Amino acid sequence: MLYILIIVLSAIAQFFGPWWLMAIVCFALCFWKSSKPVSAFGVAFLAITTLWIGFATFQNISNEGIISQKIADIFKLPNAFLLITVTGLIGGIVGGFSGLAGYYCRKALA
Amino acid sequence: MKYLRALLSLAVVAGLLFVLNRPLGPAPALGPFFNPFSGFWQNAESHNKSAPSQLTLTGLKNEVIVKYDDNGVPHIFAQNDEDLYFAQGYVLAQDRLWQMDFYSRVAAGRLSEVMGPLALDFDKYNRRLQLPEGAEKIAEALMHDPTSKMIAESYAAGVNAYIDQLTYKDYAIEYKILGYKPEAWSPLKTALVEMVMRKDMNARSDDYMMSNALSKYGKATIDDVFPDYPVEESPVVPVGTKWDFVPVAVPKVPEMLQASVNTRLSIEAENPGIGSNNWAVHGSRTATGLPLLANDPHLGLSLPSIWYQMQLVSPSVNVYGVCVPGWPGIGIGFNKDIAWGMTNVGSDVFDFYQIKFKDASRKEYQYDGGWRPVTAKINEFKVKGSASILHDTVHYTHHGPIMYDEGQKPFFNDTPVGHALTWVGPVAQGNSLKALYLINRGKNYEDYRAILPFLASPAFNVVFASNQNDIAITSAGHLPLKWKEQGKFILDGSNPLHDWRAWIPVEQTPYVRNPQRGFVSSANQFPADLTYPYYLGWKFAPAERGIRINEMLASMQKATVDSLRLMQNDNFNVEARRILPDLLKILATDPSLKSNKGYEILAKWNLKNDPDQIGATIFERWVRELRLAIWEDDFPSQDPKKPMLLPTRDRTWAMLQKQPTAKWFDDNRTPNKVETANEIVITSFKATLDSLAAKHGPINPATWNWGIAKNTTIKHLVPLFSAFSRTGVYNGGGGNIVNATKEGHGPSWRMVVELDKSWPKAYGLYPGGQSGNPGSIFYDNMIDKWAKGELNELVFLKSKDEKHPKIVAETLLKK
Numbered sequence: 001m002l003y004i005l006i007i008v009l010s011a012i013a014q015f016f017g018p019w020w021l022m023a024i025v026c027f028a029l030c031f032w033k034s035s036k037p038v039s040a041f042g043v044a045f046l047a048i049t050t051l052w053i054g055f056a057t058f059q060n061i062s063n064e065g066i067i068s069q070k071i072a073d074i075f076k077l078p079n080a081f082l083l084i085t086v087t088g089l090i091g092g093i094v095g096g097f098s099g100l101a102g103y104y105c106r107k108a109l110a
Numbered sequence: 111m112k113y114l115r116a117l118l119s120l121a122v123v124a125g126l127l128f129v130l131n132r133p134l135g136p137a138p139a140l141g142p143f144f145n146p147f148s149g150f151w152q153n154a155e156s157h158n159k160s161a162p163s164q165l166t167l168t169g170l171k172n173e174v175i176v177k178y179d180d181n182g183v184p185h186i187f188a189q190n191d192e193d194l195y196f197a198q199g200y201v202l203a204q205d206r207l208w209q210m211d212f213y214s215r216v217a218a219g220r221l222s223e224v225m226g227p228l229a230l231d232f233d234k235y236n237r238r239l240q241l242p243e244g245a246e247k248i249a250e251a252l253m254h255d256p257t258s259k260m261i262a263e264s265y266a267a268g269v270n271a272y273i274d275q276l277t278y279k280d281y282a283i284e285y286k287i288l289g290y291k292p293e294a295w296s297p298l299k300t301a302l303v304e305m306v307m308r309k310d311m312n313a314r315s316d317d318y319m320m321s322n323a324l325s326k327y328g329k330a331t332i333d334d335v336f337p338d339y340p341v342e343e344s345p346v347v348p349v350g351t352k353w354d355f356v357p358v359a360v361p362k363v364p365e366m367l368q369a370s371v372n373t374r375l376s377i378e379a380e381n382p383g384i385g386s387n388n389w390a391v392h393g394s395r396t397a398t399g400l401p402l403l404a405n406d407p408h409l410g411l412s413l414p415s416i417w418y419q420m421q422l423v424s425p426s427v428n429v430y431g432v433c434v435p436g437w438p439g440i441g442i443g444f445n446k447d448i449a450w451g452m453t454n455v456g457s458d459v460f461d462f463y464q465i466k467f468k469d470a471s472r473k474e475y476q477y478d479g480g481w482r483p484v485t486a487k488i489n490e491f492k493v494k495g496s497a498s499i500l501h502d503t504v505h506y507t508h509h510g511p512i513m514y515d516e517g518q519k520p521f522f523n524d525t526p527v528g529h530a531l532t533w534v535g536p537v538a539q540g541n542s543l544k545a546l547y548l549i550n551r552g553k554n555y556e557d558y559r560a561i562l563p564f565l566a567s568p569a570f571n572v573v574f575a576s577n578q579n580d581i582a583i584t585s586a587g588h589l590p591l592k593w594k595e596q597g598k599f600i601l602d603g604s605n606p607l608h609d610w611r612a613w614i615p616v617e618q619t620p621y622v623r624n625p626q627r628g629f630v631s632s633a634n635q636f637p638a639d640l641t642y643p644y645y646l647g648w649k650f651a652p653a654e655r656g657i658r659i660n661e662m663l664a665s666m667q668k669a670t671v672d673s674l675r676l677m678q679n680d681n682f683n684v685e686a687r688r689i690l691p692d693l694l695k696i697l698a699t700d701p702s703l704k705s706n707k708g709y710e711i712l713a714k715w716n717l718k719n720d721p722d723q724i725g726a727t728i729f730e731r732w733v734r735e736l737r738l739a740i741w742e743d744d745f746p747s748q749d750p751k752k753p754m755l756l757p758t759r760d761r762t763w764a765m766l767q768k769q770p771t772a773k774w775f776d777d778n779r780t781p782n783k784v785e786t787a788n789e790i791v792i793t794s795f796k797a798t799l800d801s802l803a804a805k806h807g808p809i810n811p812a813t814w815n816w817g818i819a820k821n822t823t824i825k826h827l828v829p830l831f832s833a834f835s836r837t838g839v840y841n842g843g844g845g846n847i848v849n850a851t852k853e854g855h856g857p858s859w860r861m862v863v864e865l866d867k868s869w870p871k872a873y874g875l876y877p878g879g880q881s882g883n884p885g886s887i888f889y890d891n892m893i894d895k896w897a898k899g900e901l902n903e904l905v906f907l908k909s910k911d912e913k914h915p916k917i918v919a920e921t922l923l924k925k
Contacts, residue, residue: 011147018278019145020127027123055146063154067283067885071150073833074287087144087151094126094141101119108116 002033006047006095011055022048022091023098030102037103044099045092052091056084133289136226143286148279150286153885161919169196169267170925176201178919179905182880182888185421185917187910192264194424195438197923199268199295202418202435206882207272208282209414210303210436211292212827217241217302217309219489224290225828226494234502235521237489238511239313241305244536248301251539258543262297265438269295283884284828295436303436304542308535310409311568315460316649318526319755321600323745326754329366335745335757335774338595338640338648341764342688344657345639346571346583346632347622355618357643361593364607385651386453387678387848387857388573389631389659390581392624397668400865401575404674405442405451406857408850411824413834413890415878417859421907422550429550430872430906432859435882439546442861444872444906447553448576449863453632455569455585458647459534461596461610462526463509463603472515475507476604482508509603510536530603532610538588540566555580555623562586562616569619571632577865583630584621585637585646589614594645614644629663631656633848652759654684654846662848671873674862679899680848681719686729689763690717693736696791703792707809708799719849721817721842724809730816730844732798737762739794743778759846766791817841823854824877824893826884834884839877841897849899860901869908873901 006029013021026044034040060068060080068080077083130141143149161178172189174197179185184201188194202210215221219237221229252258273292285291324332388405396402409416417432422440431443442451467484468474474481484505491500505512509530514520516528525531545564552558558574562584565572569587574580590596591612601608620637622630634651662677663669694713703709708728715725737756738747745754765772766787775787806813813819817840826834843849843856850856861874877896881888895902905916 014145014147019142019148020131023123023127052144052146056151059146059151059154062156062158063885064157064887066887066889067150067154070833070884074831087146090130090140090144094123094130097119097122097126101116101123104112104116104119108112 002029002043003047003050005029005033006044006099007051010048010095011051020094022051023094026095026098027102027105030099031106032102034099034103037100040103041096041100044102045096048095049088049092053084053088056087060084138287138289142278148277150283150885152279153283153286153883155881155883155886157887161921163920164922164924166924167196167200167271168925169271170923172925174923175910176921176923177907177910177917178921179914179916180918181419181892181902181905181916183419183421183905185905185907186423188422188424191424191426192260194422194427195261195264196268196271198420198422198433198438199265199270200272200923201268201420202433203269203272203295205880206414206418206435207269207292208284209827209882210269210295210299212284213306213434213436214299214302217245217305219491222491222493224288224494227496230491230493230500231521233491234489236309237502238504238513239309239531239533240511240536241302241309244308245298245301245305247536247539248304248542249298251541252297252301252543255541255544257547258541259297261438261543261547262300265300266295266297282882284831287831288828300436300438300543303434305535307434308538308567311454311456312459312534315458315462315524316755317460317462317597317600318524318529319747319753320598322752323754324599326752335761336598336648336755337761338598339636340653340758340760342657342760343636343639343653344660345636346585346630346656347620347638347642348625348627349639351622351625351638353618353641353643355615357618358591358612358615360591360644361596361607361611363593363595364605366599366602385456385634385655385850387631387633387655387659387850388451388453388571388583389629389663389674390449390573390575390583391663391666391669391674392581392628393579395628395663395666395669396864397670398864398866400577400579400867401449401581402669402671402674402865403444403449403451403573403575403581403863404678404861405453405573406678406850406860407442407452407454408856409858411822411854411856411858411877413824413826413836413878413884414882415858415876417876417878418880419874419876419904421905423907423910427551428908430904431861432874432876438543440550441546442859443550444863444865444870445550445552446869447578447865448549448558448574449865449870449872450549450552450558450575451573451861452570453573454634455571455587455589455637456634456647456650457569457585457589457637458592458597458649459567459569459590461532461601462513462529463507463532463601463608465507465509465512465528465530465603472505477508478604478606484512487511506530507603509609526600529600534567534569534588534590537610538566540564540588542566554578555582558582559584559617562619565616571634571637573630573632575863575865577867577870580624581630582621582623583632585619585632586616586621587619588616589619589644589646592645595648596645598648618644620646627664629660629666631659631663633659649758652685652846655848655850658682658684658848671862671864671871675860675873675899675901677848678857678860678862679843681726681842681844683717683719683726683729683844683847685733685759685763685846686715686717689733689766690715690729692767693791693795696788697795699788700792703795706799708802709795711809719816719842719844719847721815721840722811723816723842724811724814726816726842726844727814727819728798728802730820731802732795733759735798735801736791736794739777739790739797740774744774816844820844820851820853822851822856822897824890825854836890836893839893839897857896860896862901870906872904872906874904875900875902
């Protein structure tokens with residue numbers, strides 16, 4: 001449930017606003033919903049990774065991989081799959097730590 | 111503990127956001143860049159992308175319709191001219207905003223603001239060339255004429271209407287990687303783009319190297335080895351054409367500068383291949399009975415391409431062609447009645463003056479028997495990654511800037527230190543927007559000639575054809591009225607007679623209309639033979655392309671679009687025809703070459719620079735080596751202290767054929783031996799094969815074929831972004847071949863127009879694509895077709911109501 005909520009709300013936030021809104025979404029939802037530090041980090045990490053990888057993959061397919069190959073070359077990555085993985089990791093790590101921070105802040109205020 | 115955890119985790123998040131939200135050295139901020147909702151994934155343009163059906167834009171007076179054909183070419187239908195140029199700016203910015211912004215930054219000397227210290231010396235050079243001052247002068251002229259003012263302002267408003275809609279996710283990928291934002295457009299920026307052209311076409315000079323040679327050998331020898339007109343030539347204006355004007359007085363040749371030039375500099379390769387072909391065939395020689403016109407401007411091949419195709423329609427105009435991003439109007443193209451094209455004239459419009467300072471303080475310089483003050487200007491530079499503003503002081507004489515003071519290192523090695531520069535770029539004014547406005551609407555020969563006063567710089571050979579069966583060509587532009595050989599060598603900055611004093615009257619620049627031979631053409635060769643009353647320069651592009659074009663056209667009857675297209679792709683090597691038989695005879699005297707594979711291939715070569723010919727590879731590399739082997743000892747082009755110009759290939763071949771015992775063949779670096787012409791030819795041939803083998807392995811088609819060895823590369827405008835470039839474009843041609851495709855230069859637009867009484871047919875393409883986005887299929891979709899020598903049929907709509915099968919999308923721009 002939390003996983004789905006993070007995906008939906010952070011997708012909306014990033015569609016209209018800057019990328020870092022997703023950190024606020026993860027923070028707020030984990031503050032509200034998460035039960036354990038591991039799951040706060042894990043769910044937020046997975047949700048953002050899913051979203052970023054999913055959307056990047058969608059963009060990549062409709063573009064038939066033209067730009068991903070070129071950007072991978074610029075970053076000296078061997079192929080576009082790795083580029084998509086890096087995309088997912090960057091988003092996931094920020095999302096995960098934001099979720100964790102949300103959980104710990106609730107604990108601190110409880 | 112629980113507070114600590116909370117604070118710690120918040121600190122990690124804050125740290126991550128901080129680090130990911132700012133650029134890391136040369137890398138972009140990773141957070142926004144990788145975020146698929148805003149970063150580079152947004153530049154992954156869908157193959158099924160369709161233009162929006164309507165857009166509302168503030169600034170329009172009426173509705174504008176933009177139709178897109180299947181090649182991504184916009185066809186703009188406006189109800190008035192203000193809206194037309196507004197829409198042109200808007201539509202162009204959609205596809206090429208970053209590129210036009212980039213050009214304007216180059217000319218403004220502001221590239222290091224966004225690229226960092228790497229670009230600083232380039233910026234300093236461009237400021238010293240006075241590109242910004244030249245642009246201000248152009249912009250001022252634009253504002254004085256109500257038509258050009260309207261065009262420049264409407265266009266800028268259109269570009270800005272696009273910029274105003276953008277957020278980070280819409281930015282071109284180059285903005286995202288380099289981490290900066292588009293700046294508002296203005297008429298001044300349009301003028302800056304024009305200055306880039308002036309620089310590319312005109313800003314090179316041999317003066318310094320020629321002066322070094324003069325001081326070593328004296329005038330008589332220089333006259334012999336560097337003559338003012340080639341042995342073989344086929345000038346733009348046919349030999350024998352009568353000049354139907356009374357020339358103004360040409361200044362007398364004053365006393366020449368005798369002092370040897372003693373500043374240091376080193377020199378690199380020769381001028382790059384800025385050249386072009388164009389021609390028009392009279393109806394008497396075509397299948398339709400009406401003219402055909404062809405043009406292929408050769409420029410540095412780049413991505414995004416220098417050109418953008420468009421059709422512009424308003425109640426006053428219906429024109430199709432290509433424009434340079436940032437420069438309103440259609441630059442090369444056609445309308446219902448006429449077609450026109452351009453090549454660079456390449457006359458000598460870039461001269462250095464030796465300056466005699468009064469004393470070591472360098473505050474005054476000698477002029478006309480007295481002393482004049484040197485003025486100083488301080489250029490300021492913001493550099494990416496550095497908080498402080500850098501300064502660069504440039505000293506000026508009335509001739510122009512002293513390009514580099516003693517002790518400074520020139521950006522280009524052919525700029526002499528301590529010399530002042532006069533060149534056409536910052537001084538010629540003109541009004542190119544007005545010229546394009548008029549020619550876009552031109553109906554006949556008189557309309558064509560009427561644009562001449564507005565064309566200043568760069569000077570172009572403007573070819574013309576009309577459906578009234580007129581053909582013509584004019585070397586149009588502001589050309590300084592010079593005494594003979596003025597600027598062949600470094601000029602005397604203290605002698606007023608050495609100054610540029612006037613321009614050749616515009617109506618007296620070389621031109622010809624409907625010549626007897628039934629065609630006109632240009633390929634950057636001499637505009638006219640020595641009967642022309644004015645001195646334009648002692649050296650133009652080698653004659654071979656012009657010779658070949660004129661031969662082919664002279665033998666052509668019932669010419670068609672396809673015969674002209676084939677001509678544009680002609681790979682015949684006129685230079686090889688001229689010199690190879692003699693060279694082969696010499697090689698045949700060496701028994702060790704009897705069964706040499708390279709020699710056999712060359713002997714059987716069909717004299718065409720086709721991509722699958724090994725002979726072309728050997729010949730092209732060899733003639734380069736051979737010329738160096740003959741001359742480098744006498745005229746050391748690579749000498750860091752006193753570099754000299756190598757005599758031309760034309761002069762070299764004439765000497766080999768007519769003066770085989772000339773002293774120049776002896777290599778004076780071998781004091782105990784006197785080499786003959788034959789020895790130089792044979793040893794340079796063997797050396798060429800050795801160096802080719804070192805590079806490409808043993809002779810075989812997979813690595814030695816011309817199309818592969820040449821390796822034509824189309825680079826992105828930022829050389830660092832090699833992933834956005836295309837290498838290994840398989841194509842024939844060469845510098846002195848009609849198909850002038852070299853390693854990094856070549857036909858940047860090919861066009862053939864068949865004039866017609868009712869509606870013309872036209873064909874064309876360029877080595878790139880309409881989109882500037884490396885993530886679009888329209889980024890480079892024309893390259894393969896271009897390499898094969900094919901052309902697209904251009905969609906020239908009669909009106910907005912015409913139904914055309916190639917129109918695939920339509921956008922309504924509402925006010």
